[in-house]
Amino acid sequence: MSKEIRFFNVQQFGRDFGTLNLNPGKKVYGERLIQHAGKEYRTWDIYRSKIAAAIEQGLQNFPFKANTKILYLGAGNGTTVSHFSDVCDQGQIFAVEFSARAVVDLFMLAKQRENIIPLLNDANKPQDYLAIVPEVDVIYQDIAQRSQVDILNKNADIFLKDKGYIFLMVKARSIDVSMDPKNVFKVVYAQLQNKYKILEQLRLDPYEKDHMCIVAQKV
Ligand SMILES: C[S@@+](CC[C@H](N)C(=O)[O-])C[C@H]1O[C@@H](n2cnc3c(N)ncnc32)[C@H](O)[C@@H]1O
Incomplete structure (x- = not known):
């Protein structure tokens, strides 16, 4: 059974969520295809x-619309990128990833989905993609590095529009393996609070152990 969810191009089917397939008939990572209406x-x-x-944990802010431009840092093989590509069907997803192997998958995906622009770059060096990436509405960052906040700030200063959104997926163990994740999240929260308006934070356990999603806005 499907349930109306108020997020653009997203639908709920029982316990699962689904995004409107931009490329009907094609799967990206073995996910199920569901026909509805x-x-x-x-x-x-x-x-x-x-x-x-x-x-699933109750996210309130979902600023992703048809034309949204996203700078995605740490795109991996494109699993989440592919869902943003479904949601922001008229938008652009600039997918930065420094693993050449993962970028090959991103290029394969981009062949079938014109709104994905893969970039083989280090997110620590935003000046290297300054000529390609325009001002964006959202920065989504999923990078398991000690310097997660630094990387975010460097990119937000250059590319994020005023009142643009930040989605930071914090992996506590990458920042400090010996500290209680709760304390790591407090430190990250305090660092972000100096610079952005924090809108919400959600623990991602049990789906992602010791992870927090922080949503903020550039003021
Ligand atoms: C957790 S995985 C990404 C999963 C992906 N976001 C998804 O949901 O489908 C983190 C990725 O960040 C990449 N990464 C780590 N540091 C990076 C950096 N400085 N610049 C670009 N990519 C980086 C890694 O190679 C890895 O593919």
């Missing part, structure tokens, strides 16, 4: 996509 949806795996886990 003459449209096809791809199930959005809450164990493989942190924003899907955040939706």
Whole structure:
């Protein structure tokens, strides 16, 4: 049974979420395809996509619309990128990833989905993609690095529009393996609070252990 969910191009089917498939008939990572009201949806795996886990945990802010431009840092093989590509069907997703192997998958995906622009770059060096990435509405960052906040700030200063949104997926163990994750989250929260308006924070356990999704806005 399907349930109306108020997020653009997203639908709920029982316990699963799905995004309207931009490329009907095609799967990206083995997800299920669901036909509903003459449209096809791809199930959005809450164990493989942190924003899907955040939706499951009650996410309130979902500023993703048809034309949204996203700078996605730490795109991996494109699992979550593919769902943003469904949602922001007329938008652009600039997918930055520094693993050449993962970028090959992103290029394969981009062949079938014109709104994905893969970039083989280090998110620590935003000046290297300054000529390609325009001002964006959202920065989504999923990078398991000690310097997660630094990377975010460097990119937000250059690319994020005023009142633009930040989605930071914080992996506590990458920042400090010996500190209680709760304290790591407090430190990150305090760092972000100096610079952005924090809108919400959601623990992603049990779907992603010791992770927090922080949503903020550039003021
Ligand atoms: C958790 S995985 C990403 C999963 C992906 N966001 C998803 O939901 O489908 C983190 C990715 O960040 C990449 N990464 C780590 N540091 C990076 C950096 N400085 N610049 C670009 N990519 C980086 C890694 O290679 C890895 O693919």
